[in-house]
Amino acid sequence: MGNPKRKSGASISKARNRQISSAVSRSADFDSLVRAITEVHEHLAAQAGRAVNVSLTMRNWFIGVHIAEYELHGADRAKYGENLLAELAKRLTRLNVSNCNRRQLYRYLRFYRLYPRIVGTLPPRLQVPVVFRVGPRQILDIADEWLPIGRF
Numbered sequence: 001m002g003n004p005k006r007k008s009g010a011s012i013s014k015a016r017n018r019q020i021s022s023a024v025s026r027s028a029d030f031d032s033l034v035r036a037i038t039e040v041h042e043h044l045a046a047q048a049g050r051a052v053n054v055s056l057t058m059r060n061w062f063i064g065v066h067i068a069e070y071e072l073h074g075a076d077r078a079k080y081g082e083n084l085l086a087e088l089a090k091r092l093t094r095l096n097v098s099n100c101n102r103r104q105l106y107r108y109l110r111f112y113r114l115y116p117r118i119v120g121t122l123p124p125r126l127q128v129p130v131v132f133r134v135g136p137r138q139i140l141d142i143a144d145e146w147l148p149i150g151r152f
Helices: 009-026 030-073 077-094 102-114
Strands: 131-133 139-141
Touching (some): 030 077, 030 102
Antiparallel strands (some): 131 139
């Protein structure tokens, strides 16, 4: 029925908590407390910074995807023509979407065009399905081509 020496997830977790508790109580002076909290803070702050960087990179790439698809398939794209990015920047600024001035939007579009398959390099847990509505009834689903499941 399984390996009798193998511990369950709960018992491993309890054992790990005892190890941590024991380590903390052995070094219970104030300097050790400060050092331990500082180490935890630095490690997790760096981890959070990396996650934010990945998220912002993907946000910018997806903005570029949407602009590129709109340029190709948008129902009212002729209305904006050369002023697309300027008009889009005005609207997004009014909606308080950060870093979406005309120059930034151009950079996002260029970023997407330079790296059209960058999203395929993400681990599956970070991949996001992309559906872009190009008309009142027409939906362009680019997820099948650019977001393969299980690819790292």
